[in-house]
Every structure is written in structure tokens, then in C-alpha cells.
Amino acid sequence: MAKLHVPTRRHILGAGIAAGAALTGLSARSGSALAQGAVTPPAGMANVNWRKQAGTTLEVNLIRSPRGETLQRYQKEFEDLTGIKVNSEQTPEQQQRQKTTIELSSGKPSFDVVHISYHVQKRQFEKGRWLADLSGFLADTALTPPDTLSDFAEAGLTFARSDATVGTLPFSVDYWIIYWNKELFAQRKLNYPQSFEEMVAAAEALTDARSRTSGFVARGLRNANTPVWTSLLLGYDVDSVSNGKLNTDTPEAIEAAKLYQRLMTKSAPPGVSGFNWAECQSAFLQGRVGMWFDGVGFAPPLEDPEKSRVVGKVGYGVMPKGPKTRAAATTGDGLGIAAASAKKEAAYLYLQWATSREMGARLLQSGSGVPFRNSVLRDPAVRQGVKMPGEWVDAVAQSAPISRLALPVIIPVTEFRDTFGVALTNMISGADPAAELKRATEEFAPVLERSERA
Template identity: 60%
Template sequence: MSDLLRLRPTRRHLLATGAAAGALGLAGLRPAAAAVDWKKHAGTTLEVNLIKGPRGEVLNRHAAEFTALTGIKVSSELIPEQQQRQKIVIELTSGRPSFDVVHLSYHVQKRQFDKAGWLADLSGYMKNPAMTEPSLTEADFSAAGLTYARTPNGEMRSLPLSVDYFILYYNKELFQKKNLAVPATFDDMMRAAETLTDPKAGTYGFVGRGLRNANMAFWGALFLNHGGEFLDARGNILTDGPEAVEATKYYQRLLSKTAPPGVVGFNWMESMAAFTQGRAAMWIDGVGWAPPLEDPNASRVVGKVGYAVVPKGPAGQFSATYGDGIGVAQASTKKEAAYLYCQWAVSKLMGGRLLQIGGGVPFRDSILNDGEVQSGLKMPREWLDSAIGSAKISKLGLPVVVPVAEFRDIVGAAVTATLSGADPATELKKATDQYRPILERSEKA
């Protein structure tokens, strides 16, 4: 077995990293009681549907604390992400879901849930001091979180739970050997990547997602910083314009010239493996992938990893943002009790736990900037700073549409084709022409 495969972080390892949150002590971090009647629904049992992963694991592991606080019993079901997405849509479509509380992936399901009206409006609960502790306000959520949680008419149909900002990971040791500074612009990043690429030594300047569909998360980060907007004011897709073409040319050059062989088949896991092996000097991906990089059992670059906000592009500086939320099923007969669970899930206590082990970044600015939470951070301070900085420049990294999977498949295939030499403008036009009627049909449905 090659070194690359032997040290490749597994999904089990990542979940175990999140599970470590159970051992964290956050003395003094408890949901503020204020005037909230936490015991109002004591004796109720809630059915909670969670995505299996660091965020869902933390909520499930500490559910007994919620029960102690409220007297509400919790029955949690944790399901792997792809299966969970399919299951909840089937159940919500039926009108008789088996759950009261649901964990949703905003970047995939936002538009679908809004159109269908599957989630209860939480706006009234948030304004009610008998239901909501004072620090939980809309203003405390980042702009991206509010964009995800609000419907077009301003209703809060979920609470933003955890955000995944795309940041720049870099190998300090490789940069120091070449006496290079952390790139401040896309031009700097390209020059550094080319300078740091040495195939004879087995090191490359950059690694990133080249695999169709998966690559849209990384490509989106380049697209936004080239001035791209996914949709115009009428909802028309804009992936064949000059901004998209220039972003794809940059992507093509970066991964074709400075990435390891086989990058066309890389998802986040293969990219992480190359970076943790010390074979790649830079990597742009989600902030939540950091814990394995600092784990000596999974990484050869422990103590050598730098974290920074994404460099400034030709048309601005944005962090492509993805995330998940938690909401109450419209069909639930236990909406108030379910809302109390959602409020607990996004509390300082739970968000602080998640942040401290690097398993996720809360959407709430007050948690990110809290000194008590920061004092217990298990990750390097640079990592937290990159998250705080990214929150200020966050922008949604995928279009808010129902057929997101089709978008990622079709446009992703076009972008991947350029790594084999295909012309970006030609490929993007074909992909956009193919996708446009799919999007139009979904909006008319």
C-alpha cells in the first residue's frame, strides 16, 4: 500500500474526530435561562432526524443535557448524508414525516424546502422572550446564514447551525524553503503554485477537487472571486458568461500545471491525502477539514499547516460558503418543544463544543468571537482567524435552486473536461444550454 493511501483520512476517522466533542469541558457555557420557560413541555418526546457526522454526533451525544434542561425526551436518528437527504424528502413529501426536528443541508435543499413549505416559520418564536433567550437574534447570524435560513418573504424557517467556509490551507515549510509569502491575490497564488511545483521531488504547488460534481464547490470559490453570479434577477443561470470562462481558465491552469497526477479524479478526500502527505503546498477547501491535518496519526504536516482566508480574486474577495441548518417540520404537532431543541442546538454551549475541536464552525458571530470559547480551542489560532475572516466575506458557493445535483453534474463535467485540454468557453456553453431547460422546468413545477 502506498504512503498516500495509508495516511488517507477515512470517513470513520473524521466522525471520530467529531465524537471527541463529547469529552470537552465547557465550564460556565450553558444556555442562558432568561425568561424562557424551558420546562413548559416537560414529558414530551421529540423525534429528531440528524445527518451522521461531527455536527449530528455532537447533538446526539449531549441530548441528555437537553432533557435535563427541559424535561423533553429526545429520540435521535443519525443517517449518512446522502441517504438522509433522500429519506427526509420522501417523508416530507408524504405529509406525514416521522420526525419533528430535521437537520438539512442548505446548499442542496434550501430552494426545495422553501418552495414546498416543509418547515415551520420560527420568526414568531424568536421574537417571543418566553420562548427565546435574549442572545439568540437574527443579527447574531452571519449574512450567509441568514440568506440560507430566510425565505424570500423574510420568514425564518430554520436556524443556521454550522457553516463551511472555503479557506486556504498552505504548507509553511514548503513556503519557507522558497522564501514565499502567503498569497494575497489570485495572481500571487498562481505564481506560488508554479514556483512550488517540483515533479521530480514529488511536490506540487496546489491540490483541489478535480472530480466531476465535487469540483463545483471549489470552482464556485474561483467563480465568485472572478465576479460571477450564478443567477440573474429573473433566475436565469449565468455559467457561460465571461466571469465563468475566466474562472474556468484559472481552474484549468492551476490544476493542469501545478497539481499532482490524477487530480481529475480527486474529491476532498484525495486532495486532503495529498496535502497531509506534504505533496501539495496549497489546498482550498472547507474549514471543517482541518482536524485531521493536526492529527499525528493521520498527517505528516502537523505543526506545519497555515490557515488563511482565500486570496483576493480579479473582481473581489469572497469565501464560498456552504452550510446546514436545523428546523421544525411543518407537519409536527410539537412545534414549540421542537423549537426549544433547535434553539439548544445552536446555543453557545453546543456551538462552542463544535468549534473547539474543529468539527464545525457556528453561524453565530457571538460564538466565534467569545473569549471563553476561544480559550478552549484545540485547533491553531490561525484556523479560527481564517473562519472569522471568512465570515466577513462569505457568499453562497452554489446557486439556490432545486436541481442542485444536476447543476453540479452537468457544469462539473464541463469543468473537469478542461483538465484534459477542452476549451472552457465551448464546454461551459454546452453545459449551460443543457442545464437551462432543467432549471426552467423545476421552477414551473
């Protein structure tokens, strides 16, 4: 079974973590210098020749997410540092995956830098040889500090490497947690659930049609919903695919699907079959949802008074224990360079900046994500600047040692999500879970078999 290992709670937490503290440490030093008119290289990268590609214009394709927003927010710093103009766009994840696949397979992508979801696109991108090998850039001391690779967590390097090549630089790891509304729980005199059974019971106890309150929300939209089910399956100590074999119509898979169906039909908001993460987040922000299950990086708006009605009321909980084990479903993303790009060196400088310690500190401190860089997680100054509540950091720390991949690392992972996503959406409409999984498994099995032979 695939497991990720990142620094533990002891590495992330330390004396002085304060909710609401101003940004400090790495990112604050950079921001302060820029405010005074200086252009300061990221920490540990003073010897990099940042101006080598001045005058170049880069096209950057980002996934719409808090991580993508962070890169765009600080993009001007990179432009000032390098003299490189950046045109970047964020696209919702499903559309971004379709766009990048079509363009990269054509051999003429419109972008130089691409934001990649490891859990969805890694094997597909490797098979297509769509990304430039970064090994030469990593070995060039004029472009890369010598300790760069050793600073990334092994999980990130496992994602980034392919045989003898390095196709991406690791950016952010995302654990799936339960966001819960403490006020609604208190009204019903409920405690945070420690098991799947308790989670279902709490969801149904919190659901109240008169007050239009829903006990639970998660992704119901086809394709986007598949990681919810596979995450529940991990609680039965089963991966959806292992050693090339589908475990998607086993008794455990059926029980996980029944659990998904029950939560999404008895406790979720109306229209949930059309919900992706953004719709789930919006519903939770309104204060009428008891629990929301999704990645830890979607937290910042919940603590923003201008966007949220639940500021100060949100709990951040590690995934409850399933019938067999407690597992935190895990995804991750990175940044790569299109093999067809004529601006690879300039693009690599963007990757160096985007995955730098400063940007990693900003992800962690704002709650937008968890960087793969060990030096960021261990920096006391960064820890002191974490803006999210201590419970959010606890959820990150406690999820790390029980992390397991949310989706199988296979080439046709998009087809996997599509096929089983249809089955899950049908279940929300009342279809039988066993029958739906049997049909989806039979439909997808030859697709997986062909990909394994390729």
C-alpha cells in the first residue's frame, strides 16, 4: 500500500505557534526587502543567476486553487527579481487537466510552465514524455543551490522522479481532513467523531430541514467525487488499485460506497451531485453545514471575516477511524516545464522561485497548503507566523504519519475518476452501490489492463 511520510507534529509544531500572527520568517524578510525597493533572492539562492533570462516572457498554466492563487499573488516579486514577464492563468482543475492533455499531446502547448496534480497526471505525463527533464538544471550551480533536492521530503521526490529523470519540482502536499462547525455541534451536544459510525451518526443528528442545516458535504460532481469514495475505502485498509489489480467491487469497496451514499443522500445539501470543492466550501462558509470533507489547503477563506460566517467556529479534524484503520487520504502537486517549450531555462527559474522556502512559508502560514520543503516545516520563525488556528496545524501534523494516496498512481486515472464518478453520482440518485461498482469495474478493467501493457 502506498504511504507518504513527511515531518511529524514535532517538526511542524513548536513553542510560539500563534493563531493570527503576522507573517514572519522567510516570507516576511523577502516582503520587507521588496517594500524598501530591493530585490532580494529567496533564502539560500543568492548565488543563482536570476537575471540570466531577463526580457523573456513566460506562459504559466496553473490549477485554480489556493496554491495557484498564492503563486499569482506574489508573481510580481519574481518578475522584479528576474526581469522575466509572466502571463499566468488559473483554470478549474477538471478543465485544466483536459486543456493540458490536449495541448501537450499536440506537441504545441500554449504554456511553458504547467501545474501538475501528481495523484492524477503523473503517470500520464510520464508516458507522453510531455515534460522536460530537469536533471541538467538541477546539476547547474548557476541555477540551483546544491542542497535543493535534499531539502524536499522523500514523498515529493518520489512524485517528481521518473526512472533516471526529474520531471517536476514538488510544490505542495494536501491531506484530506474534516472541517466541522463547532457551534452546530455544540447545539446538538455532539463531540467530534472518532469513527466512521460516529461520523454518520453526527451527520444525521446535525441535519435539520427546518433550519436548512445539512450535517455533511463532500464532492458529488462526477469525476471530482471519486477521491471521496476512495478516501473512505482507505478506512477499510484497502487501496482502490494494488499491484495492477482493481479492488473496486470488493465487499470493502461496496461498504465504502454505501457509506458515501448514506452521507450524501441523508445528510448533504440539495443538489450535492453538482458540487465540486468550491460549492462545498461555499456551503460550509454559510454556517449551515456540520462537516465538510476535503483537502486541508482549502481552509483560509473559512477564517476570513469578509468571506465567512463561521470565523472562529471551525474545527479541523483528522479523518475518523474506519472499520480497519485510520488513514488520511493524501494528494500532492508540483510544477514542470513543457518539453516543447523554447524557454526552458527561464521556466526553470520560475520553478525555483515557486518552490522556494519563501513561497513554502507563505503556503503554510496562510493555510493554503503544506510545502514539501523540510526546511520550511522546521523553521521556528515560519512556525511563529502561522495564521491559521492551532487546530489546523494539528490536523496537518496528525495526518502526516497516517497518510496514504487518495487515488491510484495509474496512467488512466482520469478515466478511473470518470467511470467510478458516474457510478457514485448514480448512487446519490438512489442506484444500488454493488450493481454500480460491478458495472464500473467491468467497464474500467480493460482500460487499466491496456495501460499496464503499454
